[in-house]
Amino acid sequence: MDKFLLQQQVLERLAEDLQQAEQAARAAHEVATHEENIAENKYDTLGLEAAYLATGQARRAEAIRQAMAHWRQFRPSPYDASKGIQLGALVCLVDADDKQQHLFLGPDGGSMKLLSGAQIVQVISREAPLGRALLGKCEGDEVLLPLAPHRQQFEVLRVD
Structure with missing residues (x-):
């Protein structure tokens, strides 16, 4: 198995996840800011719930961006029996x-x-x-x- 190819697969999958999270954040933001979702009373919370969802999706997207940065910088080293299993094994x-x-x-x-x-x-x-x-x-x-x-x-x- 090639560690470099596995790393590339991880980055591709993370890129797909990022795209989905960004699309979900945009969709939730559109719902939150749409004029039809302005609260008419204290029980009308659709816009507020969508805003919370948009915030959560934006945080998820940022976490994926950080993971991608870590994986891009990652350089798996060959196994060294004197150190045992380490990151990259x-x-x-x-x-x-x-x-x-x-x-x-x-x-x-x-x-x-x-x-x-x-x-x-x-x-x-x-x-x-x-x-x-x-x-x-x-x-x-x-x-x-x-x-x-x-x-x-x-x-x-x-x-x-």
Whole structure:
């Protein structure tokens, strides 16, 4: 799997998300400021609700812009076994049922599933519970993820 291609896929997906958020913000703003939505009494809140929605969508768009900036600056480095898993690692985990899971540890804001060839790759940040549990681990190490009502256990099969 090519880390650069995965990074490009993340940026493309974030660009699509940004476009949707900006369109939603514009639409909500138009509803909020339309003359038919001027409040006639204290119970007429359509314009106010649309204004809140427009503000939320604008904040979402800004968060996506920041995530895109982080992903553009991101330079995944090769795996160094002396440091263990770090930001930029491609990790293959296996669980007790021999089910494999492929992960790409990246900057914040990129939590998504991508396709690399025939493999599904889950992009996670180091702030995610699994991302935190992986930091510093090496091939062959066990990773425990305590989740209610039980805990999940994985083995690090491969790291690139």
